[in-house]
Amino acid sequence: MQIAEGVQLVTFGILSLLMLGAALGVVLFANIVYSAFLLGGVFISMAGIYILLNADFVSAAQILVYVGAVNVLILFAIMLVNKREDFKPLKNSWIRQGMTVVVCGGLFALLGSVSLVTPWKISTVMPLASSTVPIAKHFFTDFLLPFELASVLLLMSMVGAIILARRDFVPDTVTGITSTQDSLTLPERPRELAGK
Amino acid sequence: MNSGIDLQGTFIQSLSDFGISAELAKVFWMPFPMLLMIIGATVGVLVNVWLERKISAAAQQRIGPEYAGPLGVLQPVADGLKLVFKEDIQPAKSDPILFTMGPVLVVMPVFLSYLIVPFGQNLVITNINTGVFLWIALSSIVPIGLLMAGYSSNNKYSLLGGLRAAAQSISYEIPLALSVLAIVMMSNSLNTIDIVNQQADYGILSWNIWRQPVGFVIFWIAALAECERLPFDLPEAEEELVAGYQTEYSGMKFALFFVGSYVNLVLSALLVAILYLGGWSSPIPIDMLSNLLGVDPSTSWVQVVDASLGISMTLLKAYFLVFIAILTRWTVPRVRIDQLLNLGWKFLLPISLANLLITAALKLAFPTAFGG
Numbered sequence: 001m002q003i004a005e006g007v008q009l010v011t012f013g014i015l016s017l018l019m020l021g022a023a024l025g026v027v028l029f030a031n032i033v034y035s036a037f038l039l040g041g042v043f044i045s046m047a048g049i050y051i052l053l054n055a056d057f058v059s060a061a062q063i064l065v066y067v068g069a070v071n072v073l074i075l076f077a078i079m080l081v082n083k084r085e086d087f088k089p090l091k092n093s094w095i096r097q098g099m100t101v102v103v104c105g106g107l108f109a110l111l112g113s114v115s116l117v118t119p120w121k122i123s124t125v126m127p128l129a130s131s132t133v134p135i136a137k138h139f140f141t142d143f144l145l146p147f148e149l150a151s152v153l154l155l156m157s158m159v160g161a162i163i164l165a166r167r168d169f170v171p172d173t174v175t176g177i178t179s180t181q182d183s184l185t186l187p188e189r190p191r192e193l194a195g196k
Numbered sequence: 197m198n199s200g201i202d203l204q205g206t207f208i209q210s211l212s213d214f215g216i217s218a219e220l221a222k223v224f225w226m227p228f229p230m231l232l233m234i235i236g237a238t239v240g241v242l243v244n245v246w247l248e249r250k251i252s253a254a255a256q257q258r259i260g261p262e263y264a265g266p267l268g269v270l271q272p273v274a275d276g277l278k279l280v281f282k283e284d285i286q287p288a289k290s291d292p293i294l295f296t297m298g299p300v301l302v303v304m305p306v307f308l309s310y311l312i313v314p315f316g317q318n319l320v321i322t323n324i325n326t327g328v329f330l331w332i333a334l335s336s337i338v339p340i341g342l343l344m345a346g347y348s349s350n351n352k353y354s355l356l357g358g359l360r361a362a363a364q365s366i367s368y369e370i371p372l373a374l375s376v377l378a379i380v381m382m383s384n385s386l387n388t389i390d391i392v393n394q395q396a397d398y399g400i401l402s403w404n405i406w407r408q409p410v411g412f413v414i415f416w417i418a419a420l421a422e423c424e425r426l427p428f429d430l431p432e433a434e435e436e437l438v439a440g441y442q443t444e445y446s447g448m449k450f451a452l453f454f455v456g457s458y459v460n461l462v463l464s465a466l467l468v469a470i471l472y473l474g475g476w477s478s479p480i481p482i483d484m485l486s487n488l489l490g491v492d493p494s495t496s497w498v499q500v501v502d503a504s505l506g507i508s509m510t511l512l513k514a515y516f517l518v519f520i521a522i523l524t525r526w527t528v529p530r531v532r533i534d535q536l537l538n539l540g541w542k543f544l545l546p547i548s549l550a551n552l553l554i555t556a557a558l559k560l561a562f563p564t565a566f567g568g
Contacts (some may be wrong), residue, residue, distance in 0.1 A: 072343070
């Protein structure tokens with residue numbers, strides 16, 4: 001298995017480089033749109049690494065959920081919120097930056113030492129031909145509670161989003177909008193006025 | 197088990213006879229099916245453009261392209277050449293990197309999805325277990341490319357078109373995935389080859405369309421919406437948005453969007469054929485025919501006939517669906533954006549959920565008919 005192993009090694013190198021580069025770009029770019037697009041790159045290279053680990057279902061799910069849904073929603077949020085704001089320079093901003101450096105450096109040192117100390121054992125178990133059925137069995141036996149809790153969490157956030165989007169707390173008749181404009185207004189609920 | 201023609205096995209065997217290791221032989225083999233599939237998909241686009249021109253002409257009582265080649269078959273080639281030689285204009289205030297990446301990100305996942313389209317028992321690039329799921333995952337990358345194109349053009353129509361396209365493809369992905377899930381439940385596998393084999397027993401009678409009529413309609417509507425075909429081509433609605441996210445594009449970058457949308461249409465038609473119309477299996481099973489004629493189904497010429505019949509059956513079914521899509525485009529008016537979202541979220545989503553639940557119930561009640 002010379003060629004296959006070589007291909008795996010090279011692919012792993014390329015994917016890790018891509019992932020690290022894209023992740024650095026997410027953090028370092030000043031333009032938030034670039035960061036959002038690069039985040040998609042991070043997720044896709046992560047899916048590639050899952051494929052190298054013989055987890056084909058997980059990698060497809062990673063692309064579907066993170067790239068297809070989460071990243072697109074982030075992009076939507078960025079592109080629909082179009083607020084121009086001039087940021088005033090803060091006094092003593094070096095304290096904030098210094099704190100960030102300390103926290104990030106500490107985290108990096110911690111994770112780095114953990115990854116160096118841990119004795120990484122390479123599993124000799126033959127990978128499964130298909131991971132879909134074992135994953136499903138785990139979901140419905142020993143991982144049933146976390147699985148159901150995650151779905152309840154998603155349901156809660158969905159209900160919250162719907163309530164926020166419908167704005168039912170705005171009363172039907174808002175004083176201030178007179179009936180003379182009725183022919184010009186769109187047939188929708190009156191919105192809360194900006195700056196109120 | 198009768199595995200049919202195994203070209204890969206024969207190729208590797210013959211190279212091994214020359215003293216090349218089996219691994220290296222496999223490396224030599226791998227580019228062939230990929231190249232073949234890319235060429236096939238591109239030729240499929242040309243056929244599609246020609247069909248679109250001819251059928252639209254017939255729908256409007258015109259003749260359509262006539263002089264470029266017999267019946268105008270070379271017209272799409274001329275179109276393609278024109279786009280290749282056009283100047284590639286880059287708007288001054290656009291974002292150059294994202295502007296170039298957008299069309300690439302739209303086209304690549306569509307071509308990658310051809311990995312899982314089978315034309316016969318062994319005529320598929322990769323026989324992986326997550327087949328259909330991989331297609332759904334890959335097609336969810338496309339909206340990012342559309343958003344990228346819409347944003348980087350720095351044009352309000354482009355941005356609106358990109359946002360609309362992304363919203364549309366996100367909302368129709370859910371009914372699409374749910375109707376695929378019903379099929380997967382019946383065939384106990386995500387693998388496209390298993391799905392076709394499960395419908396192959398009794399010829400036309402065992403096709404999934406008889407067991408999943410509702411799922412078939414939902415899948416087809418959602419697939420048309422994902423391809424942005426006319427009843428749902430809001431992202432590029434000419435009267436409202438100039439050309440949507442394609443407004444600022446010209447030359448080959450525009451052609452990439454164009455190719456991507458047509459390849460996606462053929463891909464959707466192929467997947468409908470695979471999931472609902474029995475894939476490569478012919479309406480009358482070939483084994484039954486050969487038994488009737490008294491020929492052993494494992495003789496080589498029967499195998500060749502079987503394989504070529506399989507490819508032509510898949511293509512025939514797919515192009516029949518493409519014909520329906522083109523006819524729909526030239527006869528049905530465009531829906532409004534609120535109608536589109538209402539149809540997706542308030543009609544197709546509950547119906548596809550109910551379809552999934554009913555399929556599960558039927559599978560428990562009649563395991564023989566619904567693949568227990």
